[in-house]
Amino acid sequence: MKQSIRDEIVLIEALHRGSQRSFEQLYANYTDFVYKSIDRIIRSKDDAYELTNDIFMKVWHNRDKIDSSQPMKNYLLLLAQREAYNFLNSKSAGKTNANIRMDDYLTELSEFIDLTDSENTLYAKELAMTIRLVVDRMPAQRRIIFEQSRYEGLSNMQIALNMDLSIKTIETHISAALRDLKRVVLAFCILYSSAHFLKAASDIRDFNNQPSINIIQAFEGKEEEKPS
Known part of the structure; x- marks a missing residue:
């Protein structure tokens, strides 16, 4: 309408x-x-x-x-x-989004959620756990590259030397990883205040038995289709 x-x-x-x-x-x-x-x-x-x-x-x-x-x-x-x-x-100009830090999106998310509220703090923990699950489910090479970049603070050049890969390959993997993680943050923002998020949180807790059908599948494109 x-x-x-x-x-x-x-x-x-x-x-x-x-x-x-x-x-x-x-x-x-x-x-x-x-x-x-x-x-x-x-x-x-x-x-x-x-x-x-x-x-x-x-x-x-x-x-x-x-x-x-x-x-x-x-x-x-x-x-x-x-x-x-x-x-x-x-x-x-040959630039990429590979150097965009996930911190920027988490900062915006912390503004979206009042983290002084104990229930919202739980939601933030759920998001952190979801992000960890996303990283764990990445293809092995992408996960290793992302972890070296995000968690170990290595430059693209250092990672390329460590893994004997081109810098372009490193940038491609990091961009793909960040794209997936950004979808998690956006999906969380959209679902956060709705009753559906309660179901999503429950699904995440049961992740080892059955993948989430809300947040996890949303960013993977299995349930939330791209606009046509």
Whole structure:
């Protein structure tokens, strides 16, 4: 159902106040539009999906700067075009996203969740455990590369020398690992305040018996399909 201008203003004003449900609704309303706007420019579905996730994380982080008097669609279109052209410029310059640190996303997540609340602290622990599970389920070479980069603090050059691989291969593996982890963070943000997250948390606890059908499968693309 098409959203009225008044409804959108109410949604954005609630977002200004930090409403997580408003963020969920915003994501549901516009994720497909943002994805298609980016893909139309960069012609890469995987990268468009990743950039779409990045945009919505930025929307949450900068929610207090959104002008409720302007159409949200126009604002998101500008963000999508900027991200897409920046991506193309970085690609032509030979730059990659391999040096993006997961800390940035966890910092934004800590703002999203009030960690002074004991129940929310439990959710944060669930996320940390989920991230560890994601890393453990990576292909062996990617997991080793990511752990050397993220946990041991080695440079791409050092890892390449250690593993007798090209720097380009190292960058490719790190980018793929970060893409998966970023999906976990976004999935957590979307599911966090809903009743579905309680089921997801239960699934994670039972991971050894049956993989989660919410967070784990969402970022792997087994249940949450990419926008078409």
